[in-house]
Amino acid sequence: MPWECGIDGCGAVFDDPESLVVHQVNTHDGCECKVCGTVVPDGYLAIRHAFTEHSRAEYVRAYGASAADIRQREELIEELEEHTDVNAITSQSNG
Numbered sequence: 001m002p003w004e005c006g007i008d009g010c011g012a013v014f015d016d017p018e019s020l021v022v023h024q025v026n027t028h029d030g031c032e033c034k035v036c037g038t039v040v041p042d043g044y045l046a047i048r049h050a051f052t053e054h055s056r057a058e059y060v061r062a063y064g065a066s067a068a069d070i071r072q073r074e075e076l077i078e079e080l081e082e083h084t085d086v087n088a089i090t091s092q093s094n095g
Contacts, residue, residue, distance in 0.1 A: 017084040034062035
């Protein structure tokens, strides 16, 4: 299954989710979380931060998200985490 980077229309494609996340960290600028102000890597890690560090209500208020937006991001997290080891991604992207 190919994994495509969806940041700003990048479209780079990878054979595995680990490579995708490392690409997002190393190629794209970080983004500031609108809930807490923490700067996090854009893409999967930003979404994971928002959904593990903050409530759904905080996310909705800060980003103006709809129920469909929430579902889409939760599905993305679930799909990626189903195919990889999150700890491996975190350690690869940190160093």
